[in-house]
Each structure stands twice: as C-alpha cells, then as structure tokens.
Amino acid sequence: MNILKDLYNILMPRICVVCRGTLEPDEHFICTNCAIQLPRYPLKSIEDNEPLRKVWNFAPVQYGATLFYYRQQSDYHHLVTNVKYKGQSDLGIMMGKWAALEIAHLGLAGKVDLIIPVPTDKNRKRERGYNQAEMIAIGLGEGMDKPVKTFLKKKNAVASQTKLDKTARIENATGIYQAKIPEAYKGKSILLVDDVLTTGATIGNCALALLADDPLAKISIFTIAYAG
Numbered sequence: 001m002n003i004l005k006d007l008y009n010i011l012m013p014r015i016c017v018v019c020r021g022t023l024e025p026d027e028h029f030i031c032t033n034c035a036i037q038l039p040r041y042p043l044k045s046i047e048d049n050e051p052l053r054k055v056w057n058f059a060p061v062q063y064g065a066t067l068f069y070y071r072q073q074s075d076y077h078h079l080v081t082n083v084k085y086k087g088q089s090d091l092g093i094m095m096g097k098w099a100a101l102e103i104a105h106l107g108l109a110g111k112v113d114l115i116i117p118v119p120t121d122k123n124r125k126r127e128r129g130y131n132q133a134e135m136i137a138i139g140l141g142e143g144m145d146k147p148v149k150t151f152l153k154k155k156n157a158v159a160s161q162t163k164l165d166k167t168a169r170i171e172n173a174t175g176i177y178q179a180k181i182p183e184a185y186k187g188k189s190i191l192l193v194d195d196v197l198t199t200g201a202t203i204g205n206c207a208l209a210l211l212a213d214d215p216l217a218k219i220s221i222f223t224i225a226y227a228g
Helices: 002-011 034-035 050-056 075-085 088-108 124-129 132-144 166-173 203-215
Strands: 066-071 114-117 152-154 177-179 187-197 217-226
Touching: 050 066, 050 187, 050 203, 050 217, 066 088, 075 088, 075 114, 075 132, 075 187, 075 203, 088 166, 088 217, 114 132, 132 187, 152 203, 187 203, 203 217
Parallel strands: 066 217, 114 187, 187 217
Antiparallel strands: 152 177
C-alpha cells in the first residue's frame, strides 16, 4: 500500500497552491513557508474593524472577522480561486478549520449558535459540485464546534460579482436572497460565512434576508479573505 502511495506521489506530486513547490508529507495544500507569510488581516477586534464597517452600510451585523487580504496579483489568491473554480473543496474546509484556530482567542465562537454559508445559485453549484462558502463554513463549524445550516437561498441566477465594479456589485446583490429559518432556530446568534468580502453587498444582503425572516436573530459575519 505504501509503495502505491509513494508511486502516486511521484507521478502526481502534491504541490503548494501558493508557490507551487512540492509539499512535505505532513503539509496539506499550503507549505509551511507560505503559511507563515500569509498576508493576514491584522484583526484586533471582532466588534469594530474595516470589513465589519463595510457591511454596516447594508445591515446591522454585530461582530465580524476575516483571515487574510485578498489581492488578485498575489499568489495567495489561489487559496480562494482553487476552491471556487478548481474543485478543491477540501481546501475550503481546511481553511475554515485554520480560521477557527486563528480567531479562537478573539472569542467569536462563544458568540455564535450556528453557522450559515452565503448561498450560490443552483447552476453554479451544479457546475462546481458544491458551494465554496459552505465548504469554508463546514471547516469553521468543525473548528468552532457549531452546526452549519443552509437556511439561505438565492432567488435567481445573477451575474457573478467577480468582475463587477463597486456600484454594479451592490446593485447585483440587492434583494436576491431569501431566508427560511425554522422556529427552533429563531432568535439565535448566526455567523454568516463567505469566501471574500469586497464591498460588503453580498453578505450584507444575506444578513438583511435573515433579519427579514427573523428580526430577533443576531448576525455576525466571517470571510476567509478581505479585498477592500
């Protein structure tokens, strides 16, 4: 069995998604050197930070956190795009677990009852085989020991946010999400999860949808990366 595994690693070497170097046996997706140099967002408080303030333009969310800066010209953008476009769903789960460890000292887990991922539309989910935000939420849920629920839906397919400017992003995300929260989960503290926060429009409109269905819900937000 080990011989077959060694042969597979020779023919299909495991490589770091950032630097493309060969991974050590105990490394997964990202090498130790790239992990150390990750452009982390300097999060000092979950009660007031720049990503959180952007979402406040759309919805009254309570707490917010993010893991690292997203820059398209940086090789670290592969941590997001490989999950979103290259089928590496396990990378999303790993980053969720990683993020749970990073933010544990800020006390976010103690302020959350359940985790809800930002939804994608049915066509994109069918193409990818999964929702990338849900993969991140699963890892985060495992790391924080919190349940993950899909109580949000996208009403209809719209253009991808990726190539839109700020104004178009806001217009594109307005009013397209719908929440249906079971009575057993009403009035809970919800952590809303997505991959990247840019203008805050997507996650902010998701928060509004949750609050429309349950005005007593307490919403916080988390994204793997911040592109502001």
